[in-house]
Amino acid sequence: MSSAQSFKQAPHKLLVIPGPIEVADQILYANASPSVSHVSPAFVPIFGDCLRMLRKILYAEKTGQPFMIAGSGTLGWDQTGANLVEPGENVVVLNHGYFGDSFADCLQAYGANVTVLKAPVGGIVGEDDLVATVKEQKPKLVTITHVDTSTGVLSPVARYAELIHKASPDTLIAIDAVCAAGSEEIRFDDWGLDVVITAPQKGLGVPPGLSLVMASKKALDVLNRRKAPVTAYYCSWRRWLPIMEAYEAGQAKYFATPPVQLVTALRVGLKQILEDAPKLEERFQIHKDVSNYVKDELEKMGCGFVPLDRANSANGMTAARYPKGITAADVLGPLAERDIVVAGGLHKDIASEYFRVGHMGVTAVDKSRGDVDKILKNVKEVLDIARAKKA
Amino acid sequence: MSSAQSFKQAPHKLLVIPGPIEVADQILYANASPSVSHVSPAFVPIFGDCLRMLRKILYAEKTGQPFMIAGSGTLGWDQTGANLVEPGENVVVLNHGYFGDSFADCLQAYGANVTVLKAPVGGIVGEDDLVATVKEQKPKLVTITHVDTSTGVLSPVARYAELIHKASPDTLIAIDAVCAAGSEEIRFDDWGLDVVITAPQKGLGVPPGLSLVMASKKALDVLNRRKAPVTAYYCSWRRWLPIMEAYEAGQAKYFATPPVQLVTALRVGLKQILEDAPKLEERFQIHKDVSNYVKDELEKMGCGFVPLDRANSANGMTAARYPKGITAADVLGPLAERDIVVAGGLHKDIASEYFRVGHMGVTAVDKSRGDVDKILKNVKEVLDIARAKKA
Structure with missing residues (x-):
């Protein structure tokens, strides 16, 4: 018989779209x-x-x-x-x-x-x-x-x-x-x-x-x-x-x-x-901290953002504009091949210009999973590969 | 890691109300x-x-x-x-x-x-x-x-x-x-x-x-x-x-x-x-056969039925009237104590006069579970106990 302690979900691609998110x-x-x-x-x-x-x-x-x-x-x-x-x-x-x-x-x-x-x-x-x-x-x-x-x-x-x-x-x-x-x-x-x-x-x-x-x-x-x-x-x-x-x-x-x-x-x-830890108030702060970290790191990789202002940017997700010369095909498919699922653009005026990464729930709060660094490392790699190809 | 083959649901009371039903x-x-x-x-x-x-x-x-x-x-x-x-x-x-x-x-x-x-x-x-x-x-x-x-x-x-x-x-x-x-x-x-x-x-x-x-x-x-x-x-x-x-x-x-x-x-x-076996057509016949069996057995125990006519009786559930002198308290609680959950009456005019048993899906089709005989055996026992008490 399975039990709550022994149950482990099947291996799967890391789901980091803006919801549904990873479930414990x-x-x-x-x-x-x-x-x-x-x-x-x-x-x-x-x-x-x-x-x-x-x-x-x-x-x-x-x-x-x-x-x-x-x-x-x-x-x-x-x-x-x-x-x-x-x-x-x-x-x-x-x-x-x-x-x-x-x-x-x-x-x-x-x-x-x-x-x-x-x-x-x-x-x-x-x-x-x-x-x-x-x-x-x-x-x-x-x-x-x-x-x-x-x-x-x-x-x-x-x-x-x-x-x-x-x-x-x-x-x-x-x-x-x-x-x-x-x-x-x-x-x-x-x-x-x-x-x-x-x-x-x-x-x-x-x-x-x-x-x-x-x-x-x-x-x-x-x-x-x-x-x-x-x-x-x-x-x-x-x-x-x-x-x-x-x-x-x-x-x-x-x-x-x-x-x-x-x-x-x-x-x-x-x-x-x-x-469970963290407390509810801390949970919101953790989401803010993770969000700032993700956004800072993506910025270093050359990404812009759909929100015009950091203060009015969600803390549980990031809508990142592709760096110059990079398209959706350079990012979405290559990340999925690395078992990381992010989302494409949804706003009809700019759908092809950006992608969306979720960093909510366990992905943000449970540091032992290492989700955030895994996402950032792989985004960086697929961007580097795309740039090298186009150079 | 759990797998589809090794996963077994937690032990639980047999759920035989007219839905939700037991799930494989x-x-x-x-x-x-x-x-x-x-x-x-x-x-x-x-x-x-x-x-x-x-x-x-x-x-x-x-x-x-x-x-x-x-x-x-x-x-x-x-x-x-x-x-x-x-x-x-x-x-x-x-x-x-x-x-x-x-x-x-x-x-x-x-x-x-x-x-x-x-x-x-x-x-x-x-x-x-x-x-x-x-x-x-x-x-x-x-x-x-x-x-x-x-x-x-x-x-x-x-x-x-x-x-x-x-x-x-x-x-x-x-x-x-x-x-x-x-x-x-x-x-x-x-x-x-x-x-x-x-x-x-x-x-x-x-x-x-x-x-x-x-x-x-x-x-x-x-x-x-x-x-x-x-x-x-x-x-x-x-x-x-x-x-x-x-x-x-x-x-x-x-x-x-x-x-x-x-x-x-x-x-x-x-x-x-x-x-999976049985084929779809057979599945409906199995539900009919199980339904007739349940109804025949309940009748032998002194139960009547809410439907006035067997031909217009559901094949996936039975609404059985309590035998004379028996009340809901003699059946519902005692069955639950035996880990069998049936439902009470729902029709407002006669709610206290009958109970409802589901025999759909795996309970009817997967004979290896033995659900139907378990239900009938226990209904008989609680009725016998109630009658003995009242005699």
């Missing part, structure tokens, strides 16, 4: 747990623990109501649109790349009247622009992509939230933190956020397959007061709230079957983040 | 696969294989377009409502229990004008009633729960479909086959079905976390011709169709991150069904 053996082993009833006394506390730990990781213990639903990160956008926006209401979307475009598309599907504030590629939306728009529109909701993985741009969420609260106190603030939770600090209560959307497969280091959402009391009050019906079923927080409350209170309640193995794996992953 | 070791091992990029050459054929195999298992190779999306079975209802029903259109829901109620709720959320044909508990909707309603309403859609796990009632889907086609040729037919695919024969092409909704954790024997849907060309044509916008994003087949087509053609395309480990596990599970 113990978490994968939990994903291979035997079947368990979703309403059994064995499973209820596992589900409840995940909700409680999500509150801690997002610093949402005062005002946060977690939702954990089978799906992908994208489903969090639908939850936001379906529950919080009534047809014709104004929403402002801060757009720092591909995921800003898509979040806007999603909200429009739910009838929102969307105004997109689009930053230039690699830049962030200006404070004056944000304040003027919010003051003028008093939107129901402003959405912010915490890290847009298409550009590697990090939004100054705390600062934006402060400005939005001041300009329009009733406006709700939703953060797409799919590529931020676990790798970037998120202070749900202190920053006055209303929705944080995330997923397990990035900074939390767990396989994909869950939509993880934190909603504020204010957001749930807005839902309670809405006039138009919620035109969705699976995404309806009214359907899920009693389920989440029940599991957290130690009771089973059925709406739709949760992915029991993945929830079990998530519990192991969240426990590692909260209970 | 090799499938669980695949669920612990190392992370892989969802757009990598390694993953694309795995995703494509799942789609191709779903077509085979549902006999949908002529007219079926599969969708595989992170979520639960319930999400298939939303896909049906969001894509195929425009606000105010008539839908007829055949209701054989709890899941009929819920499917109707879901469709109403998408604006459907729902007529529920509700069978008496344990019965099925009468053919005359069905034909008269369909002729009168010419509904956009009729929905049928293939097996309603709250009652164990099996719908005569082929017969209903024939009657519906004759009474209203344009009407679409959607089958909730969450608790049927893999354990009950479903002939998508031959029966002229338009939507089959299922999930991995029942007759397919894989962990939960995916919504698996087969849609007909006719259903996709109806979607193309719809006038009202699709008021959903994650559930929109317009968003997902290009993704499914790309993966099946061997190309990666991104809309939302699939649960890569679970898709890998599903591939192993579907391959076992299609390639």
Whole structure:
């Protein structure tokens, strides 16, 4: 029989795209747990623990109501649109790349009247622009992509939230933190956020397959007061709230079957983040330190960056522009042949000009793996080989 | 290092509820696969294989377009409502229990004008009633729960479909086959079905976390011709169709991150069904034989059944009424103490009067496990003990 201690995942290429990321053996082993009833006394506390730990990781213990639903990160956008926006209401979307475009598309599907504030590629939306728009529109909701993985741009969420609260106190603030939770600090209560959307497969280091959402009391009050019906079923927080409350209170309640193995794996992953070294605060600092190291080293190799400013660059990934004369074919394939998988460009205006490296979760935090140096050493080698060929 | 051959899941209680069901070791091992990029050459054929195999298992190779999306079975209802029903259109829901109620709720959320044909508990909707309603309403859609796990009632889907086609040729037919695919024969092409909704954790024997849907060309044509916008994003087949087509053609395309480990596990599970003994046709016969055996044996122990008729009883599960004088407390807890997990009643009118046993997937097909006799032996013993106490 295999056990959590003896289980080792199969040999594989090092996955350092901006998610899914490498998953620790113990978490994968939990994903291979035997079947368990979703309403059994064995499973209820596992589900409840995940909700409680999500509150801690997002610093949402005062005002946060977690939702954990089978799906992908994208489903969090639908939850936001379906529950919080009534047809014709104004929403402002801060757009720092591909995921800003898509979040806007999603909200429009739910009838929102969307105004997109689009930053230039690699830049962030200006404070004056944000304040003027919010003051003028008093939107129901402003959405912010915490890290847009298409550009590697990090939004100054705390600062934006402060400005939005001041300009329009009733406006709700939703953060797409799919590529931020676990790798970037998120202070749900202190920053006055209303929705944080995330997923397990990035900074939390767990396989994909869950939509993880934190909603504020204010957001749930807005839902309670809405006039138009919620035109969705699976995404309806009214359907899920009693389920989440029940599991957290130690009771089973059925709406739709949760992915029991993945929830079990998530519990192991969240426990590692909260209970193992390093502490949560240190974890964010480690991601910053690793990020600076990766970016400095790539710069030495001649790379530029998609984000225009280091201060607004993600700490869990790097969107690096190829050095002069180097193309995607010189880097992506050669790295994959060396068993290192990075991602190509995703932003349509510059897709061929850059590549993306993830340095989240165990790759950043578990130094004994040596992932970061392995990545940098191999990037340097494939760049050198490409340059030598072209010389 | 662990391997597919050496991996054995942890000791656990035998899970024989009507899903999730017991999962074979090799499938669980695949669920612990190392992370892989969802757009990598390694993953694309795995995703494509799942789609191709779903077509085979549902006999949908002529007219079926599969969708595989992170979520639960319930999400298939939303896909049906969001894509195929425009606000105010008539839908007829055949209701054989709890899941009929819920499917109707879901469709109403998408604006459907729902007529529920509700069978008496344990019965099925009468053919005359069905034909008269369909002729009168010419509904956009009729929905049928293939097996309603709250009652164990099996719908005569082929017969209903024939009657519906004759009474209203344009009407679409959607089958909730969450608790049927893999354990009950479903002939998508031959029966002229338009939507089959299922999930991995029942007759397919894989962990939960995916919504698996087969849609007909006719259903996709109806979607193309719809006038009202699709008021959903994650559930929109317009968003997902290009993704499914790309993966099946061997190309990666991104809309939302699939649960890569679970898709890998599903591939192993579907391959076992299609390639290992017994053959697919035999598999359905084995489920019938096991079902008859379980029901005959339970009858000998004094149990009755929720379904009024053996012919309309599910083959993958049994909803058994407690013998006279026996209550849930005599059976559910005592069986759990013997490491056998069955389910209590779910239908609100009779919840305390019956229990539910699953006999799907490996529990039915892999005789070497001895699950069925273990279940029956223990049910008999707990009933005998309860009777002795009360005598």
